[in-house]
């Protein structure tokens with residue numbers, strides 16, 4: 001069982017929910033964590049149980065970062081919007097930086113998320 005973080009920026013939430021629905025049976029075998037809005041949508045649209053953190057811009061990204069550096073997260077699926085500026089860009093960068101630093105699996109798009117899920 002892996003501990004998986006699920007996060008998506010607003011324009012990519014539909015895509016993440018579709019991805020989660022597609023892989024629902026496999027995701028159900030793992031422990032899921034999500035930033036507030038993303039996690040709530042995944043649960044509402046797929047029925048998967050997701051432990052909710054704060055919304056990303058209100059500290060949820062930093063909570064996931066803390067989990068990573070404490071060794072409490074194995075995989076981060078983070079669908080970043082590459083076409084919009086985020087008010088909390090520093091938090092986004094901090095989260096992806098920690099995922100890289102601590103060498104956890106980091107998927108920023110669907111094809112990588114598919115590959116990660118096939119690997120765990």
Ligand SMILES: O=C(CO)COP(=O)(O)O
Pocket residue numbers: 007008009010034035036037038039054055056057060061092
């Ligand atoms: O902003 C986010 C990630 O940077 C996601 O946060 P929400 O899931 O609360 O929208």
